[in-house]
Each structure stands twice: as C-alpha cells, then as structure tokens.
Amino acid sequence: MVLKPASGGHTGPVSPAFRFSLIFGAQFASLGAALPFVPAVLTAGGLSAQQVGLVLALGTGTRLLANPWAARIADRTGLRGTLALAAVVSGLLLPLLGWGQGIAVLLAIYILHSAAVAPIVTLSDAAAIAEIRRRPFDYGRVRAWGSVTFILAALAAGQFVGLWGAGSALYISCAALLATGAIALTLPPHEALPPAARGSxxxxxxxxxxxxxxxxxxxxxxxxxxxxxxxxxxxxxxxxxxxxxxxxxxxxxxxxxxxxxxxxxxxxxxxxxxxxxxxxxxxxxxxxxxxxxxxxxxxxxxxxxxxxxxxxxxxxxxxxxxxxxxxxxxxxxxxxxxxxxxxxxxxxxxxxxxxxxxxxxxxxxxxxxxxxxxxxxxxxxxx
CATH class of the missing domain: 1.20.1250.20 (MFS general substrate transporter like domains)
Known part of the structure; x- marks a missing residue:
C-alpha cells in the first residue's frame, strides 16, 4: 500500500482525505474530552477507588471482546453503517454516566458504552486503508488531525469541568461522537462482503x-x-x-x-x-x-x-x-x-x-x- 497523496483527482473539500480528516478529528476529540474525566465522573456517582478500577478494567475487557465481533458485523452489513451506528449509540450512552448512581448502574452503562465505542477507531482505519487502495492519500497527515483534536478537546474539557463539573466533559464527548456518526455516512461506500469472501x-x-x-x-x-x-x-x-x-x-x-x-x-x-x-x-x-x-x-x-x-x-x-x-x-x-x-x-x-x-x-x-x-x-x- 502506498501512503502518499494522489497526483490528481479529488482536491476539493469533499475529497476522501478531507472526510477522513474530519472523522478522525471528531472521534479523537471525543477521547480527549472524556478520557481524563471518566474516573472523576464515576467517583461522583458514588464509586470507591477500587470500584472505579473495576469498572474501567471491565470496560477495557469489553472493548477487546467487542472489536472483532463488530468487524464481523461490518463485513456482513458494510463499514459505513456499522461505524455510524457505533458512534451514535456510544455517544448517547455517555451522558448517562453523569446521571447514574451506584456500581450496578454505572457498570452496566459503561460496559454498553465500551462495547459500542470499541470499533470506532478500528473501522475508521479499515475504511481509510480500503480507500487508499482506490485513491491514494497521505494517511499520516489525515490521522494527525486526531492527535490535534485530542489535545484541543482535552484543554476545552478542562475549562468546562472547572466551571460545571466533571460531567460536562461527557457532553463534549457525546457531541463529538454524534458528529463522528454523521461524518461516517459521508465516507466513500465500502459494501458488505459477499458470503463467499467472509470466512472466519x-x-x-x-x-x-x-x-x-x-x-x-x-x-x-x-x-x-x-x-x-x-x-x-x-x-x-x-x-x-x-x-x-x-x-x-x-x-x-x-x-x-x-x-x-x-x-x-x-x-x-x-x-x-x-x-x-x-x-x-x-x-x-x-x-x-x-x-x-x-x-x-x-x-x-x-x-x-x-x-x-x-x-x-x-x-x-x-x-x-x-x-x-x-x-x-x-x-x-x-x-x-x-x-x-x-x-x-x-x-x-x-x-x-x-x-x-x-x-x-x-x-x-x-x-x-x-x-x-x-x-x-x-x-x-x-x-
């Protein structure tokens, strides 16, 4: 695979490279806003330090298990739809963490969110690689927007948290995930694999x-x-x-x-x-x-x-x-x-x-x- 800009073709604001820049920017903005403050949200929901560690660990385990299964679903139904659904569902679940109380409720919400959010980066990378095969662009420059928005969102969330508490960061992350879902629907189509090509x-x-x-x-x-x-x-x-x-x-x-x-x-x-x-x-x-x-x-x-x-x-x-x-x-x-x-x-x-x-x-x-x-x-x- 050649990771370099194409010599011609799509150069306008609707080029695949531009759309992938947007989707990487949106999903990593979500991570930058939520990642530093989720433990504080769980603590505010009445969890002890040990319980917070347990919830985060189970969330990590859920993401590890959910990722391959989500990829399997994407092979059967198409990348764009699976990616968009995962982003919207995970985004809508996030603010509920700020309203939940107790280990049982917060653990259930976080596991569901973890299962939905797990494939977002993975499927975005898979879609980018598939598009690079058709119309080469510089993956590195496109992916860099994710790192930029991660920093900016973390800084912005810090200011929001200082004014309105840790739960406010979840709304920034939710908005970024909903934007990710919307952008996913504009990506170049990569349809479901035929049954003969799916395999194990x-x-x-x-x-x-x-x-x-x-x-x-x-x-x-x-x-x-x-x-x-x-x-x-x-x-x-x-x-x-x-x-x-x-x-x-x-x-x-x-x-x-x-x-x-x-x-x-x-x-x-x-x-x-x-x-x-x-x-x-x-x-x-x-x-x-x-x-x-x-x-x-x-x-x-x-x-x-x-x-x-x-x-x-x-x-x-x-x-x-x-x-x-x-x-x-x-x-x-x-x-x-x-x-x-x-x-x-x-x-x-x-x-x-x-x-x-x-x-x-x-x-x-x-x-x-x-x-x-x-x-x-x-x-x-x-x-």
Missing part, C-alpha cells in the same frame, strides 16, 4: 505477515503501559509540577503530530519493517533514559521519541495491514487492535503496578527490555 473471524491469523505483526506491536506498543500508568506519578513524586508534567506529555503528542504531517518521505523510505525497527530502538533509548533521570532538560528531548515509539509503530502497522488481502481489512484491524495492542497493553498495565511499587522509576528498564525484544520481532516484518 480469525482468518487474518492464517497469514504469516499478520502473525509477524502481532508480536512486534504487542511488545513495542505494550511498552507504553508504564508510561501511561505511572510516569505522571513518578515525575510528580520527584518534584515536577503538574504544569511541567503536562508539558512533557504535550511534547510527545506534538512530536507524534509532526511525524504524521511531515514524515511521508521517511515513511516511504523505511517501510513497515524499518518503521518498526526505529520504534523499537527508540523505545530502548527512551525508556532507559526515563529509568535513570527525572531532569526536565533531559526528559523534554527524550519525550520527542514518542513520535517514534508510538507514531512510527502505528504507521508500520497500518502499512502491514494494508498489504493484506482487502477482504480481511476490518477483521485484521480489529484483531490487531484487540490482540496486538489492547490485550498486550492491558496485561502490561497489570504488571506495571507491582513493578513500579517495587522499583519506582527503575521499572522503566523492563519497558526497555520489551522494546529490545520488539526489535527482533520487527526485523521479521516485510516492507
């Missing part, structure tokens, strides 16, 4: 290229678990202010956006294998340095490697998945998201807690070790 939900696992991608993604993306779960605690314990910690996180996302926007030539030159090897090697360096210092002058430049550890590996996965037979698109995306990223990250998040409790910052050495193994797995990918 596990069909992608028959392809060696897909089986080689899973361990590389699991090891490299899973290495972010310690960072996502405990870097803020680690840095604040070392005396870094909340503002400085936020700036460190922001620097990583900005670097990711820069790769997506300006990295087309590099992506074409390296291919999937080269991108994954860069991601793994950068992870060894990034987590090793994070393990030994909390000096902001060192952390800021090392945070820029987020463009490599996350961004480059994501682009490597998109290229690898795009090289599979088109009929496998939605299923391959879903299985990769669930098994290659979600399950690995969830397992590593469970392991990260005891590791950090025992080793504090030195626990990042374990993440460097994962990336070292990921480098070996990356060498087995095709371009």
């Amino acid at each position: 939900m596990w069909e992608p696992l028959r392809h060696p290229a897909f089986r080689r991608l899973l361990p590389a993604s699991a090891l490299i993306q899973g290495s972010h678990a310690m960072y996502n779960g405990f870097s803020t605690l680690h840095w604040q314990a070392a005396g870094l202010s909340p503002g400085l910690v936020g700036a460190l996180w922001g620097a990583g996302v900005i670097a990711e956006i820069a790769l997506f926007v300006f990295g087309r030539r590099l992506v074409e030159k390296l291919g999937a294998r080269g991108l994954a090897m860069v991601a793994a090697g950068s992870g060894v360096l990034r987590w090793s340095v994070t393990a030994v210092t909390v000096d902001p002058w060192v952390l800021f430049p090392i945070q820029l490697l987020h463009a490599c550890t996350f961004g480059a590996m994501h682009l490597a996965a998109i290229r690898s998945l795009g090289a599979l037979p088109p009929a496998l698109g939605a299923r391959a995306q879903a299985l990769h998201t669930s098994l290659g990223v979600g399950l690995a990250t969830g397992v590593m998040m469970v392991v990260a807690g005891p590791l950090y409790a025992a080793l504090e910052g030195h626990a990042f050495w374990a993440m460097a070790g994962l990336c070292a193994m990921g480098f070996v797995a990356a060498t087995r990918l095709g371009r």
